[in-house]
Amino acid sequence: MDRSQYNQCVERYADGLFRFAFSSLRNREQAEDVVQESFARVWEKVKTVDFAKAKSYLFTTAHHAMIDEVRQRQHFTSMEDFSSTTEKTATSPYPDVNDILHKALATLPEAQRSALLLRDYEGYSYQEIGDITGMSESQVKINIFRARTALKNYLKRIDNLIDIEP
Amino acid sequence: MNINTDNYEAYLLDYMDGNLSPDETKQLQAFVAAQGLDWDELTEGLPRLEAPAVTYEGKESLKKKAVFVPLFAKIAAAAAAIALLFALFWKPSATMPQQELMAELQPRKTVLPEAEEISFPTPKATTYQIKNQPIAKNKATISHQEERTEMPLLADLNPVSGKEIHLTDDYLIANSLLPDPMIFNFEPEVAFIEEEPYYDDDWEPSLIDRGVIRLTNGRYGSIGEMIGGVFHRVSHEVATTTARVAMTAYYKADNQIEEAKERWQEKRERKDEE
Numbered sequence: 001m002d003r004s005q006y007n008q009c010v011e012r013y014a015d016g017l018f019r020f021a022f023s024s025l026r027n028r029e030q031a032e033d034v035v036q037e038s039f040a041r042v043w044e045k046v047k048t049v050d051f052a053k054a055k056s057y058l059f060t061t062a063h064h065a066m067i068d069e070v071r072q073r074q075h076f077t078s079m080e081d082f083s084s085t086t087e088k089t090a091t092s093p094y095p096d097v098n099d100i101l102h103k104a105l106a107t108l109p110e111a112q113r114s115a116l117l118l119r120d121y122e123g124y125s126y127q128e129i130g131d132i133t134g135m136s137e138s139q140v141k142i143n144i145f146r147a148r149t150a151l152k153n154y155l156k157r158i159d160n161l162i163d164i165e166p
Numbered sequence: 167m168n169i170n171t172d173n174y175e176a177y178l179l180d181y182m183d184g185n186l187s188p189d190e191t192k193q194l195q196a197f198v199a200a201q202g203l204d205w206d207e208l209t210e211g212l213p214r215l216e217a218p219a220v221t222y223e224g225k226e227s228l229k230k231k232a233v234f235v236p237l238f239a240k241i242a243a244a245a246a247a248i249a250l251l252f253a254l255f256w257k258p259s260a261t262m263p264q265q266e267l268m269a270e271l272q273p274r275k276t277v278l279p280e281a282e283e284i285s286f287p288t289p290k291a292t293t294y295q296i297k298n299q300p301i302a303k304n305k306a307t308i309s310h311q312e313e314r315t316e317m318p319l320l321a322d323l324n325p326v327s328g329k330e331i332h333l334t335d336d337y338l339i340a341n342s343l344l345p346d347p348m349i350f351n352f353e354p355e356v357a358f359i360e361e362e363p364y365y366d367d368d369w370e371p372s373l374i375d376r377g378v379i380r381l382t383n384g385r386y387g388s389i390g391e392m393i394g395g396v397f398h399r400v401s402h403e404v405a406t407t408t409a410r411v412a413m414t415a416y417y418k419a420d421n422q423i424e425e426a427k428e429r430w431q432e433k434r435e436r437k438d439e440e
Contacts, residue, residue, distance in 0.1 A: 138173055
């Protein structure tokens with residue numbers, strides 16, 4: 001890959017990468033850090049990364065960076081609740097219509113969330129998601145199924161809350 | 167299909183994706199029923215996320231712009247490439263032994279004046295430490311030097327062969343000029359990437375035509391980093407050798423090879439006359 005192709009990657013994938021990172025971390029600044037780090041890694045290996053595989057390389061790098069980010073966050077914020085801490089500082093780029101589902105994403109385990117985001121946002125195959133996350137294809141499917149089930153149950157609970165409101 | 171409690175959810179997802187045959191669907195439904203689970207509850211109303219339209223604002227800062235490279239640096243880089251190709255593909259003729267050509271190609275005092283010799287400062291004795299970096303991996307043993315015999319013009323790499331490399335923070339060398347990892351068991355991926363250097367009028371062009379520049383921060387880099395913007399921290403030995411390779415390649419470019427041949431031919435003729 002050359003410099004021109006690298007710049008094409010920025011143009012094509014930076015939005016999706018940021019969306020992926022933001023949806024997981026729910027914090028704009030940290031999501032931007034993940035995007036910058038991912039592209040820095042690609043630039044570092046620009047001569048050896050194949051242009052056709054650059055997107056997969058970017059998302060794999062971002063996935064690992066997010067895991068590190070979440071671990072650091074757990075370390076430094078002790079037992080503070082993940083969703084509640086980010087909720088105060090995050091500036092959501094999402095329209096209100098999807099806000100409930102995207103809030104529900106924060107309640108999912110990391111493996112379920114990443115697999116679901118890569119599937120629904122980026123349209124990756126189960127095999128490709130496995131390559132990015134290091135899971136087997138079967139594990140990917142199970143995580144996605146459980147993620148959808150959890151979101152469904154979350155929406156049910158929201159419905160119930162609305163029903164009992166006066 | 168071997169459905170069990172560990173994998174039935176994967177099959178449920180396959181079913182919802184429409185990837186199960188009617189027979190497989192029946193097997194799955196039978197399994198779900200046998201587990202006392204509700205088929206409709208499992209398979210209906212599962213949401214899919216819609217990707218929100220998001221724009222990352224910092225694209226321009228991520229993009230890489232072409233770095234201005236002085237003409238003499240371009241010439242040096244091109245000459246190095248030509249020399250490398252020559253080294254790889256040139257076969258000495260029967261009338262001019264390779265050893266004699268190599269002798270003719272030794273850099274001459276006239277092109278390497280003492281005053282312009284590159285001197286590297288003494289490298290730090292300690293290995294570069296970065297928190298959370300797998301520093302133990304920053305050691306690699308160079309080996310397989312016998313494979314280098316087909317690249318005679320790069321024979322100057324020999325001084326680093328067989329020695330353990332300790333990465334330090336003293337030298338920055340372009341990725342493209344590092345010893346070939348296919349030949350040397352070197353691990354460039356464990357080296358560290360610096361940010362792109364800032365170029366200004368403080369360059370020392372006298373060093374650039376040697377294949378090595380001194381950066382404005384006082385450290386050394388090679389012509390390759392000016393083009394690729396990627397460079398690594400390496401040991402003093404690798405830095406020195408890389409510089410030597412660049413210099414050797416430059417001073418043994420095509421015209422000098424021709425000159426060497428002519429000199430050799432003249433010597434041979436003089437000898438015949440005697």
